[in-house]
């Protein structure tokens with residue numbers, strides 16, 4: 001028959017199972033495609049909910065983004081369909097659930113485990129960035145694990161296609177005003193900064209700038225007020241990686257690719273040590 005991704009799906013094609021959780025703008029259920037017995041996660045979004053938050057255009061853009069993304073560390077969107085009041089997203093089912101639960105269960109990850117997750121995130125984000133997609137909402141809750149414990153970035157609820165002006169920029173930067181150049185750096189650095197934050201949280205069990213109040217957290221982020229507790233005992237290489245990725249974005253706003261390159265270099269070292 002015709003390729004799966006082109007066929008018209010409907011609710012009758014699925015048997016709905018247990019609720020898996022609440023993603024953005026909708027509930028997610030375990031489901032099984034009746035004919036193939038293939039297990040998926042089915043996300044149900046109410047149209048009036050999209051209208052209310054005026055984000056139906058964002059969902060449409062999201063679907064365009066998702067169909068073009070194919071990466072082992074990015075949760076697949078197999079297709080979607082709708083009825084009169086709901087939109088259904090047919091998602092890859094991540095058998096291992098939320099990475100967040102793993103982190104809470106263990107308190108913090110070993111350096112090897114953290115390096116493996118950060119390496120997966122780095123390649124997935126580098127892939128997104130070369131497709132001019134910025135996720136902008138990478139946090140442990142949006143990271144899932146498959147049946148082999150492999151990391152999957154999910155819930156692109158806030159991803160954006162970076163503005164088309166980037167194509168006009170790929171020529172020389174010499175004539176661009178600082179704010180335009182800054183903007184380019186900002187486009188991807190926002191995801192790379194998050195890599196440093198996540199790396200810290202994987203190793204210490206809490207994000208680096210966590211504070212009592214939002215305003216304190218904000219102040220600490222703006223100052224990049226990074227401190228490393230003495231326990232758990234984290235290697236100097238790992239602390240250097242976190243500092244370089246957060247500090248140099250926080251202060252120098254260096255180009256994302258140079259950061260990615262140094263990340264990959266440092267990760268190679270951390271993984272090989």
Ligand SMILES: COc1ccc(C(=O)Nc2ccccc2)cc1NC(=O)CCSc1ncnc(N)c1Br
Pocket residue numbers: 020021023024025028041043045055058059062066075076077089091092093094095096097098144153154155156157158
């Ligand atoms: C590619 O994954 C997505 C792609 C898009 C959207 C989405 O809602 N976009 C969106 C919604 C409204 C407006 C604009 C964008 C959401 C997801 N993914 C999710 O929501 C994750 C659902 S939780 C889960 N999923 C699988 N296995 C598990 N064990 C669990 Br728990």
